[in-house]
Amino acid sequence: MGIDRVGVVGAGQMGNGIAHVLALAGYEVLLNDISDDALKAATKVIEKNLDRQVSREKISEGDKAAALERIGTTLTLTDLGQTDLVIEAATERETVKQAIFEDLLPHLKPETILTSNTSSISITRLASRTDRPEKFMGFHFMNPVPVMQLVELIRGIATDQPTFEACLGVVDRLGKTAATAEDFPAFIVNRILMPMINEAIYTLYEGVGSVKSIDMAMKLGANHPMGPLELADFIGLDTCLAIMNVLHDGLADTKYRPCPLLTKYVEAGWLGRKSQRGFYDYR
Numbered sequence: 472m473g474i475d476r477v478g479v480v481g482a483g484q485m486g487n488g489i490a491h492v493l494a495l496a497g498y499e500v501l502l503n504d505i506s507d508d509a510l511k512a513a514t515k516v517i518e519k520n521l522d523r524q525v526s527r528e529k530i531s532e533g534d535k536a537a538a539l540e541r542i543g544t545t546l547t548l549t550d551l552g553q554t555d556l557v558i559e560a561a562t563e564r565e566t567v568k569q570a571i572f573e574d575l576l577p578h579l580k581p582e583t584i585l586t587s588n589t590s591s592i593s594i595t596r597l598a599s600r601t602d603r604p605e606k607f608m609g610f611h612f613m614n615p616v617p618v619m620q621l622v623e624l625i626r627g628i629a630t631d632q633p634t635f636e637a638c639l640g641v642v643d644r645l646g647k648t649a650a651t652a653e654d655f656p657a658f659i660v661n662r663i664l665m666p667m668i669n670e671a672i673y674t675l676y677e678g679v680g681s682v683k684s685i686d687m688a689m690k691l692g693a694n695h696p697m698g699p700l701e702l703a704d705f706i707g708l709d710t711c712l713a714i715m716n717v718l719h720d721g722l723a724d725t726k727y728r729p730c731p732l733l734t735k736y737v738e739a740g741w742l743g744r745k746s747q748r749g750f751y752d753y754r
């Protein structure tokens with residue numbers, strides 16, 4: 472099946488990045504959110520990030536204008552009914568994702584592929600509550616989406632081969648590279664990355680190092696582009712906690728227990744960059 476029109480649900484940091492790269496690759500994109508402010512903010516971020524690419528001569532002014540032209544926004548989820556592929560990139564909460572699918576499914580064409588950008592939730596379980604488990608997949612982008620080369624493609628137990636191949640085709644057209652992961656908690660990237668971030672938070676919690684020294688150690692000592700605490704703020708501490716909880720619950724191993732300091736920060740509303748405060752102060 473040809474994919475021309477793509478619906479993106481959720482205009483947060485992942486959703487706006489996904490809309491950005493799809494539009495640049497020539498797809499017609501319809502970006503949906505429940506908040507008009509979020510849609511307006513997303514459009515501004517996309518423009519800013521396209522400008523960045525123009526100024527570094529990665530794309531032309533014409534490419535930027537054409538990409539912006541291809542992105543429509545809507546507050547009405549059911550407007551996504553005529554798209555060929557839907558990528559859900561809403562909050563990392565299973566109940567939220569399920570509610571979106573329930574509202575959307577009666578309006579979707581039967582052949583539309585439904586995917587989730589979830590970073591850790593079971594694809595098989597999400598799929599089982601839809602009318603199309605064979606046309607359901609995990610389509611997991613990395614942040615910042617316009618920069619990161621990888622997309623994780625996760626097959627649920629029922630996902631069929633044409634659906635997988637269609638999604639692989641989209642990843643190719645985006646100029647990105649797919650890593651195929653089996654459907655186990657947090658897949659590949661977050662199964663490895665999140666315990667490292669969680670361990671960095673334990674290192675802080677136990678007083679082994681300061682925020683600055685932990686990040687410096689991993690940047691200069693292990694050549695990571697960002698320190699783990701800086702990266703946690705960048706990803707969002709609520710997302711980090713949600714992923715650790717999925718690993719802890721799903722694999723039932725105490726090595727995945729979320730650090731109490733991470734829980735405390737999230738309880739305080741210190742969610743990292745998006746709330747202006749996390750391990751660093753962005754105010």
Ligand code: CAA
Pocket residue numbers: 520521523524527529590612613614615616617618619660661664696697702706710
């Ligand atoms: N849109 C477009 N371009 C962007 C961008 C954006 N949002 N953010 C950065 N860039 C571009 C810059 O323009 C720059 O381009 P050039 O190479 O052409 O100069 C390039 O990216 C590097 O940016 P900067 O020079 O501004 O800054 P930097 O060198 O410090 O790199 C970074 C920034 C790319 C974010 C880098 O720090 C990095 O790779 N950090 C790690 C990111 C990471 O690990 N992401 C994965 C998170 S895990 C995840 O996403 C999965 C999950 O489910 C939680």
